[in-house]
Amino acid sequence: MRTPVSTIRNLGPAVEAACTAAGIPDAETLRALGAEAAYAKLIGSGMKPHFIGYCAMVMGLQGRPWNDCHGDEKKALRARFDSLKAQIAATPEDELERLLDEIGVRAR
Template sequence: MPDPVSSIRNLGPASDAVYARAGITTAEQLRDLGPDAAYGKLLQSGGKPHFIGYYAMVMGLQGRPWNDCQGDEKKALRVRFDAIKAGISDNAHDKGRSELEAALDRIGVIER
């Protein structure tokens, strides 16, 4: 049986469902895709961009704790994160929602 996504350091059990919505169901798939392509798929499947989630995953793929990311390395990851976000449709995270639900979510009134 293949290792779940949550077997990667910094990624907990909730990660399994989030990544599965993006078609990534195993740790091996995540490693093969690499962090940037995997995070792009995550956003394209409706996930909301979250910088800490991105760099925690990057650190985990390197076998490092999430809070090990600092200084210039963190700045460089922010540039990569922003580039991934820029490549995704602004409305990708609203996939499957009514216009009203999407608008309420954008202003922080409802939870995903």
């Protein structure tokens, strides 16, 4: 029997739905992937990257509260998050939309 993602500390129904959409069907798969690979899959499936969400996942997989990360540990986690975001290349469509937004072509 597979365990729902939402049984992992700090991860609720919204994260569970995002994981399912990204091809992470259960807590066992998430644990096997680890936070970085799982978060990369989430971003790749269209989820907007968010540092606190990443922290919540990392801390949850360690069985810790989402806000239990401080000082040097938080700085190191931020560096890992920023590196992860940089590794995930934007698609040409994303870049086009960013440029259209930047020059004000699209309606807001």
